[in-house]
Amino acid sequence: MSGPAPALRGAGLGLHACTQIMSRIRTLLWWILCAAISTMLLVAFVRFSGVNHNEKAPLAAMLNGQAYRPYVTRALVPGLVNGLTGLLPPATQQVLNERLNGTYATARLLAMFSAPPELALQGMLTLAVMWASLLGFGAALRALMSAVYDAPPLTIDVLSLLALCGLLPFFGFGYIYDFTVLWLFTLALALMIRRRWTAYLICFGLAALNKETTILLLIPFTLYYLWPGQRLARKSALKLLLGQLLIFGAIWLALRLTYAGNPGEASEFHLGDHAFMLQNFPVLGGLTTLIGVGLLALMALRPRQKPPFLLAAAVIFVPLLALYIPFGFPYEIRVFYEGYAAGTLLVMQTLLGRRAWGLAPKPEPNPNAIL
Numbered sequence: 442m443s444g445p446a447p448a449l450r451g452a453g454l455g456l457h458a459c460t461q462i463m464s465r466i467r468t469l470l471w472w473i474l475c476a477a478i479s480t481m482l483l484v485a486f487v488r489f490s491g492v493n494h495n496e497k498a499p500l501a502a503m504l505n506g507q508a509y510r511p512y513v514t515r516a517l518v519p520g521l522v523n524g525l526t527g528l529l530p531p532a533t534q535q536v537l538n539e540r541l542n543g544t545y546a547t548a549r550l551l552a553m554f555s556a557p558p559e560l561a562l563q564g565m566l567t568l569a570v571m572w573a574s575l576l577g578f579g580a581a582l583r584a585l586m587s588a589v590y591d592a593p594p595l596t597i598d599v600l601s602l603l604a605l606c607g608l609l610p611f612f613g614f615g616y617i618y619d620f621t622v623l624w625l626f627t628l629a630l631a632l633m634i635r636r637r638w639t640a641y642l643i644c645f646g647l648a649a650l651n652k653e654t655t656i657l658l659l660i661p662f663t664l665y666y667l668w669p670g671q672r673l674a675r676k677s678a679l680k681l682l683l684g685q686l687l688i689f690g691a692i693w694l695a696l697r698l699t700y701a702g703n704p705g706e707a708s709e710f711h712l713g714d715h716a717f718m719l720q721n722f723p724v725l726g727g728l729t730t731l732i733g734v735g736l737l738a739l740m741a742l743r744p745r746q747k748p749p750f751l752l753a754a755a756v757i758f759v760p761l762l763a764l765y766i767p768f769g770f771p772y773e774i775r776v777f778y779e780g781y782a783a784g785t786l787l788v789m790q791t792l793l794g795r796r797a798w799g800l801a802p803k804p805e806p807n808p809n810a811i812l
Contacts, residue, residue, distance in 0.1 A: 464594070471583075471598045478605050479575035483568065484550075490615030493555035497705060500556050503617060504563055509705030514696040515618040517651035522566045529562075537562045567617055574620035579605045581628040582782055588634045589748040589786075591803045600798070604785045611781075614773045621651045627782040629658055633665075634750050636673075638681060645685055649692040654779050656689050657757045661783075664753035672805075708768050718771040729772060740787040747787055748802040754783035 486492065493500045498512035504519050526534065541547045541561040548561075556564025583601040590597065608623075625648035632641035648655040662682065666673040673681075697707075719726040740755050757780045769776045777784075790800045 467594065467598065471602070474602055475576055475579040475605065478602060479572055479579065482575055482605070482608055483572050485609060486571075486612050486615055486620075487550065487553045487568070490612040492615040492617060495616075498616060500554070500564060500567065500617070501560055504560065504567075506700065507703065510700055510703050511653070511705065511707055511709075512616065513700045513703050513705075515616070515652050516696060517647060518567065518570055518618045518621055520650070521570055522563050525566050526563055534562055541565055571617060571620045574624040575605070577624040578620065578627055581624060581631050582786075585627060585631040585634070585782060586786060588631060589750055589803060591801045592799045596798050596800065600786075600789055600793075600800075604782075604789070607785060608781075611775045611778070614770065614775055616775075618651050619775055619778060622648075622654070622778045623781060625651060626655070626658070626779050629655075630661065630750075630754055630782060633658070633662060642681075642684055642688065646688045646692065649689045650696075653693060654761075657760060657779055659685060660756050660760070661750065661754040664756060665750050709770075712767045725772075736784065736788060739791045740784055742791050746802070747790055749805060751783045751787050755780060755787055758784065 493503075495512070497509035499508070502508035503512065504522060506513060506516075506519070529537070538559065538561045541551065541564075542558050547565065550568070551558075551561055551564045554564055554568060556567075579601060582604055583597060586592070586597045586601060625644055629641060629644045629648055632638075632644055645655060645658060648658070659682065662678075662685070666678045667675070667682070737758065740758075744752055758777070761777055761780055765773075765776055793800060
């Protein structure tokens with residue numbers, strides 16, 4: 442009677458091995474598609490966003506620390522590019538500069554990027570960091586979806602790539618640190634929900650070095666882990682909150698002291714520009730407002746069916762909107778990158794529904810089992 446058992450076990454092992462192979466093929470295909478989409482997005486960004494065209498933040502000034510405030514304080518990407526360049530001997534840098542300027546494709550790309558010929562190597566390294574940030578954003582969004590949704594892997598793969606494609610309308614304006622904002626902010630959310638606290642604090646520090654809006658990560662942390670439901674032991678949560686404040690404060694102060702002599706201000710005031718655009722282009726202003734209100738409504742619709750963590754992260758839009766009106770340039774929607782991941786996932790869940798795509802939130806942890 443025990444004869445068929447080995448055959449059944451063998452069939453089960455074969456099926457398991459086949460499933461693993463298919464999973465690896467699907468993952469490899471996802472990375473290939475993500476890399477291809479990231480490449481196309483980068484080219485579109487360079488072509489249409491006007492990156493490096495702002496006379497207060499051209500590439501050369503950003504790299505040598507002479508740009509206007511507040512742009513110069515977004516120091517992560519320039520620091521990475523300068524660090525990578527410094528690893529190469531001067532003779533190698535010169536040879537690479539000559540080859541990049543002498544090759545039509547790269548010379549054309551660098552010209553669209555407004556990179557001076559003498560900074561061809563640094564310009565290409567900046568583009569490489571931006572491309573890697575897009576790739577990292579796709580991976581971080583995929584990880585965030587896996588953490589909050591109990592959905593089929595294929596659904597997560599497809600929707601994460603669609604969300605990556607959704608960045609295209611944001612390219613009306615652009616700076617070299619934009620994609621790093623997307624990547625690090627989304628990665629921080631994924632690490633936060635997974636309670637990978639050491640990695641999260643490192644990511645938080647890098648994000649703070651990249652842009653001061655990193656402080657907004659304290660909103661989902663506080664709402665999800667401290668109030669109203671205690672999902673983390675209060676003492677541990679308060680320690681983590683204090684750690685984030687200390688990291689942010691130290692980096693913020695260091696950057697302000699380092700670039701205190703640069704021209705410019707901590708922020709730029711654009712309330713008058715908004716009033717001018719609404720007065721002279723009321724239809725465009727009304728349509729943009731209608732689209733924005735509609736997207737916010739889609740995020741908030743049926744909240745009990747959505748992951749509480751994403752809802753907490755979407756509250757970021759409240760201060761972003763409040764800051765955008767006086768300080769953001771009209772129609773510069775890139776300033777909402779910090780909320781893009783959470784907002785996009787919530788809108789997708791509303792539009793696609795649970796039945797068709799299997800976007801079911803994962804069960805919340807037992808509130809009585811505080812970690």
